Amino acid sequence: MRYTLFDNRKDEVVLVARILLMVLFIIFGWAKLTGFSGTVAYMAQTGAPAPTLSAIIAVVMEFGAGIALLVGFYTRPLAVLLALYTLGTAIIGHHFWNMTGMEQYINMINFYKNVSIMGGLLLLAVTGPGKYSLDRK
Template sequence: MRYTPLFERYRDGLLLLARVFLVALFVIFGWDKFLNFSGTVSYMESTGLPFAALAAGSALVMELVVGVAILLGFYTRPLALLLAVYTLVTALIGHRFWALTGGLRLDTVIHFYKNVSIAGGLLLLALTGPGKYSMDKR
């Protein structure tokens, strides 16, 4: 009888769970951007971001559409890579802790490194693939 490590036995189920956990944040906030698109545009304008409506639309697509696609396991590897790049770019644009001081700096540092960590998880997903519980495997 061959020994099968615990994680290997449940690999596909754990990959599905990991996809759910990894994209939950994107889907939730992407849905919020969809429901309150004008508010999202206004917020982006208030930060001085050029082409705020285009940026808000891009964020909506990346977070909601790409998030749901990864959740379903549809084109998982390339979309996980794309979402990892998006997440790093948003960290650099939206969480510029190096330009802040005081209590707000610490909060922004946390958000910056949260994005970096999520990008790492997305890179791992791009390497491992979605597992058998996905549209990619059908």
């Protein structure tokens, strides 16, 4: 028996999935952009290399690529690039293996949240943006 629940609405479901996947990036990318000096300070605190450059990369990836993916522009390559960025942020920002107690637990949750987001981004790279996108051609 074939599962056909979304057969007639695949493009709509992909659109909703793209929107939901990008909400996190756009909200936090905007916060990093509008509070840029705080973002640089946070990058320095977490041990990110070249905190100012790291902050710029974070804004471009989270807000810029987030908006592009939201509207379905260069979806496949940007989804892969954002997945790699998300892996980097997981390793740099949520290194739970060096922590103990509640800090370890919270960072382990955030690390695996990033891993899950990477899964969604890779799935988006494979499926493409769907009909409701700038890439639809």
